Amino acid sequence: MPRHPQVSPAVAAIPGSVYSSLAGRLAALQAAGEEVFPLHVGDTWMEPPEGCRMEDLTVAEYPGMHRYSSPHGLPALVAALAERTTARTGCRTVPSEILLAAGATGALGAVVGAIVAPGEEVLITAPFWPLVSGIVRSFHGVPVHVPFYREADSPEAALEIVARHRTPATVALYVNTPNNPTGRVLERPIVEALAEWARREGLWILADEVYEDYSWGGPHTWTRPLAPERTFSAHSFSKAYGMAGNRCGWVVGPAAAMRDVRKISTHTFYCAPTAAQIAGLRCLQGPGDAWVATARESYRTVGEAAARRLGVAPPGGSTFLFLDVADRLDERGLGGLLEDCAERGLFVAPGPSFGPFPTAIRLCYTAAPPEVVLRGVEALAEVLGR
């Protein structure tokens, strides 16, 4: 039983870092002074709004700002988010329904820790954000990968797909719109059908909406108003305002269950960083909206240009293109294609990180300034012969 030097069997099923094999290669090119196109990570090249950066947060203005915040979150920020959530989604939201977290990652981890018992299953619509599968495994749940975003072209098709994967062990459905990596924005009738199905089936819903501000293929549909009694929606200052390194996101869910979610968050990261929360509050109360408006146009423009050059449909939202490259794979497989990219300084993420997609790649068109991204896209077009 006690098994030093072995670890927990569950951890063996979790993949290690998706990008670590690329990191050394990237660093070597940079050290050699070569231009690189690091489009494999989901991040933004833009600095956060002025007034909302760490350098703007002084001890004189915020004495004690390096001390713990409440595990729940700074009361002023919780209140501001409750008000904003009510205004945006039309679903009346109160502070007890909100938790500030170590990014949306910490938020979703705390939810999974609270609602999933060992061996229970979470339906994960795919292609999916690479971390969600490992989050479920970290708490000893079973992620069930459900190819969805490229197949579910109607509410009926959506329901047929999720129902086919549901078992007696299913406790929750994970939905992500706008979607990372496909860029798909789910149409309202589909989100409505999924919420209604989850209600009928007695399932929790994990609604990953961190790209809610970056939807241009159609309006973003908030899931929580459709089933507030069972939906946990995850949101992020990282994606909205270029603050990924701040590690601050939040989750909104039913108050009774949120008490249990807070138990897990308290025991996995205690509280969201205090300075990050102050920065978030300043964003909400000040330049956040203007920053988003600028970022949105910039992202959309480069995303559409990249899609045009690569001969694929323009992205509906989020900050990614997900390309099938089966026609360009040789006997070296996907690894060979990634290698050809890396030789040109271009780094993209491999399809298998996002589910059963052995012939796909993901490119983040906001990870570098537009002109750099477009040079990287040229390199990719060359590799793909497009």
Next chain:
Amino acid sequence: MPRHPQVSPAVAAIPGSVYSSLAGRLAALQAAGEEVFPLHVGDTWMEPPEGCRMEDLTVAEYPGMHRYSSPHGLPALVAALAERTTARTGCRTVPSEILLAAGATGALGAVVGAIVAPGEEVLITAPFWPLVSGIVRSFHGVPVHVPFYREADSPEAALEIVARHRTPATVALYVNTPNNPTGRVLERPIVEALAEWARREGLWILADEVYEDYSWGGPHTWTRPLAPERTFSAHSFSKAYGMAGNRCGWVVGPAAAMRDVRKISTHTFYCAPTAAQIAGLRCLQGPGDAWVATARESYRTVGEAAARRLGVAPPGGSTFLFLDVADRLDERGLGGLLEDCAERGLFVAPGPSFGPFPTAIRLCYTAAPPEVVLRGVEALAEVLGR
């Protein structure tokens, strides 16, 4: 099986916030302009060293400082910590043995997630830091509370105690020196005996050493050099440099297992906050040591004065006094005594948060400036009739 609106059975066994019932009371007194003595939280009143505050970290000097760091940690900080760990502990330490985390809480959570399977037991020497028990439960392990710090007065006694609680399901031993809440600094022969016992028994060791810089009852003994193949030691910028709100700590452990620990950290908080890591690096390379020297003298002076006034032995380390108040409890029990304290604006933490200690209280003598702490101690002395 699917059980909305129920949550995971494991989460029910985790206590909610220890302090939330006091928070409202405290806020009301503050709003009424009353002086309060919030000595229930483990934190410091001191601001971090100048040059290491958020306001000191500019985008001009650190472009991209609001973006993700590597999930492993900023390479320069990892390297600096490896070097420092080698120098301090005499145990040669390399970057692959280190992980930056969302505080020591996130660090210990990632370790527990990696090494404990559902139902397996962790021996938790008590009185203990309140969160460690919930950390084990969050990952579906079983915390076994082992009254230790007030009983283990020799290596033989220490071994007898831990051996009595070991079962076939035991996978790890949690040891915390300097100890929160008792202030005890474990003597080297005891730490050596525990390390040797863990090796004989095939157990992992979780060495919580976040108060390593605050030991004056005797020298701090690092556990890892005694059993590097099985020890994960947790450390914290929070406690060392007054940066609890930054959420940045680190863990050092055997490289092979650290790969698995990083899998859990990636999926519970992704990376430590980037700005917090830069602040930590500046601390290590600059004013950190001087700040610690000042804090140590200040903490020691106020801790000894508080102990003297309350008629207990001076603390050996950490930042707490743990008092037995059985002689002053009336029919209202411990709650009545906490109430009497709160009426005087004084907040202390209840003994049951730290294990089976129904007649104890914990006071943090660094949570407010010394003169405020000492007025709070006067209030407590009055309640206790000392």
